[in-house]
Amino acid sequence: MILIGQYDSPFVRRVAIALRLYGLDFEHRQWSTFGDADRIAPYNPLRRVPTLVLDDGEVLIESAAILDHLDETIGPSRAMIAERGPRRREALKVCALATGLGDKAVSLVYERLLHREKSDVWMKRCETQIAGVLDALEADRAGRRFAFWFGDEIGHADIAVACVIRFMQEAHSGVFDAGRWPALAAHAGRCEALPPFQEIAQPFSAPGD
Structure with a gap:
């Protein structure tokens, strides 16, 4: 997985911390929404972060949606939120x-x-x-x-x-x-x-x- 965005964003940081706590490996691309907007655009036309690129090439955007996927991946017994x-x-x-x-x-x-x-x-x-x-x-x-x-x-x-x-x-x-x-x-x-x-x-x- 590739996580795009700088850690001074609270939204990128919350995703990265969840990835680490879940023990999921990821590559971090420390791209800025200002200085690196053109590099982000092919993955996220909004040019916003966090953007998560999955191993199969699927792209997830917005921290809540990304965390929902991570919870599903890790399973309800380990997810850091109640299932229902x-x-x-x-x-x-x-x-x-x-x-x-x-x-x-x-x-x-x-x-x-x-x-x-x-x-x-x-x-x-x-x-x-x-x-x-x-x-x-x-x-x-x-x-x-x-x-x-x-x-x-x-x-x-x-x-x-x-x-x-x-x-x-x-x-x-x-x-x-x-x-x-x-x-x-x-x-x-x-x-x-x-x-x-x-x-x-x-x-x-x-x-x-």
Whole structure:
């Protein structure tokens, strides 16, 4: 398999960490959506990452779809999410909130760095959405007494939240307040201490750098 995208993307990183935790071998092509867009295009016409090229040449795009395939490949007994029922829906909701949070954080990067005329209204909207999601995730995580979100084993929800928090901390200094969201800060710290998180990491680089 070939994973395309840089690890400073929380979406690429969550896929790479899942691959490592599943023990699945892959080649990493550290292509940027800006500098390497023409190299990505033959695999993904959206020129977005993550993009995963399977051994038979099939191409998967979007982190949730890629992880769904990996779960199917690894089997339900090892998949890092419940196979069905309320536990699966709970985990998918946390993942959706985390990836939505990531989308808003990325939007803020583009607005601040790529647009000459910045929209204060749009930036305020993104910041309000980010704070609202962090409040919701904080309340959920603080009410759980497991090592990870849904038990003592790490899952996709844990990875998604941790990857997005790291991205926000690096891309938007001061946006994530550990004092306001202590359960999330502790959660991210626990995940980031694990070897796959330490191995699969890349400092944030602004578009065009």
